[in-house]
Amino acid sequence: MKVSAIITLKKDVLDPQGKVIQQTLDGMGFKDVNEVRQGKYFEIDVKENDPKKAQKIVEDMCNKLLANLVIENYKIIEIQ
């Protein structure tokens, strides 16, 4: 199954990269932007046909490698 996960910075963590993108957008004429925050997206194809088990495996990967839980959150957004 293909499991999609997004990893975002926690709410109170500064996102300088997002800030730069916001400034660039502003310079291009997109004036009405309150905030831009950037995150990571992973699409992981695991050899597991049970959606719940596949989700568990990817959550495990996020906990152990993909996300830095001190400053980041992860969310599984799709399993197919």
Next chain:
Amino acid sequence: MKVSAIITLKKDVLDPQGKVIQQTLDGMGFKDVNEVRQGKYFEIDVKENDPKKAQKIVEDMCNKLLANLVIENYKIIEIQ
């Protein structure tokens, strides 16, 4: 409104970063992984209360700045 977009490499474009993550996962004991592909995630808060208009604005941003349409696709996944 907050619009969430993901940007992924097109299907036929190699993803060396995803490959490295897959190898690392393999080394950590996650043996049953067919493929890992990495992408970007953006959460953009625009001053626009109409969901359709907000989506249009962010699609415009993706076309002009956030995505490289030669090798990447973008998808709006959430508007709230």
